[in-house]
Amino acid sequence: MYRRAKEMWVARGGYPGGRAVVLAGPEAQEVEALRDYFRLPPAQVLFVDRDPRGLYVAEKKWPGVGTFHGELKDALQEVDEIGFLNLDFMGKYDRNVCLSAKAARGKIKLGAVIAYTFFKGHEYEGQWGFRRQKSVIEKVLGRPTRTTDEIRFAGSAACLAEDFALATLQYRWSTSYRSMTERSIGSPMGVLLLQNSVY
Numbered sequence: 001m002y003r004r005a006k007e008m009w010v011a012r013g014g015y016p017g018g019r020a021v022v023l024a025g026p027e028a029q030e031v032e033a034l035r036d037y038f039r040l041p042p043a044q045v046l047f048v049d050r051d052p053r054g055l056y057v058a059e060k061k062w063p064g065v066g067t068f069h070g071e072l073k074d075a076l077q078e079v080d081e082i083g084f085l086n087l088d089f090m091g092k093y094d095r096n097v098c099l100s101a102k103a104a105r106g107k108i109k110l111g112a113v114i115a116y117t118f119f120k121g122h123e124y125e126g127q128w129g130f131r132r133q134k135s136v137i138e139k140v141l142g143r144p145t146r147t148t149d150e151i152r153f154a155g156s157a158a159c160l161a162e163d164f165a166l167a168t169l170q171y172r173w174s175t176s177y178r179s180m181t182e183r184s185i186g187s188p189m190g191v192l193l194l195q196n197s198v199y
């Protein structure tokens with residue numbers, strides 16, 4: 001995912017500027033990707049979490065990095081411009097995703113990349129997010145959806161474009177994987193990369 005995001009920036013001449021905003025998780029595992037692979041200065045990066053554990057880890061591993069303890073939507077109110085945003089709630093398309101995107105309206109730089117990671121296989125017909133994904137993408141396509149993956153991936157991309165109020169948010173790349181660890185058999189996941197681009 002980081003490699004794809006970087007390729008998208010390189011193709012346009014480099015990182016578009018603005019803050020890189022990510023959810024820390026308990027271990028702030030993205031420090032290395034943002035520092036050593038994206039090569040961003042610490043002040044340009046903001047780790048956010050309602051759970052403070054990963055924020056302490058981020059500050060210890062990377063002195064000078066930005067941290068925000070609280071809700072992502074509140075953190076985004078305090079950011080002026082965004083070059084990278086990782087919506088890695090590891091959940092479904094819910095109000096958390098929707099309100100965070102709304103809080104970032106008007107702040108997404110041209111060339112910025114937005115990643116969205118979600119649980120695959122937990123959807124059901126009556127679920128708010130799933131119903132919304134289906135109806136929004138069916139309106140865009142002008143036809144009924146054919147597969148659940150179409151609703152998951154294209155539907156999420158269409159809802160994100162609507163929630164960020166960004167008609168130039170382009171679907172660039174997606175993948176599926178299993179979030180397996182040494183202690184758990186994990187869960188099927190989907191990842192989507194979108195870029196704010198006019199082409």
Ligand SMILES: C[S@@+](CC[C@H](N)C(=O)[O-])C[C@H]1O[C@@H](n2cnc3c(N)ncnc32)[C@H](O)[C@@H]1O
Nearest residue numbers: 023024025026029049050051070071072088090
């Ligand atoms: C899957 S983890 C992030 C992992 C991290 N991106 C990584 O690659 O290691 C998701 C984190 O989001 C936090 N979280 C969930 N909803 C949130 C919200 N609305 N605002 C802030 N943090 C939230 C959880 O506490 C959890 O630590």
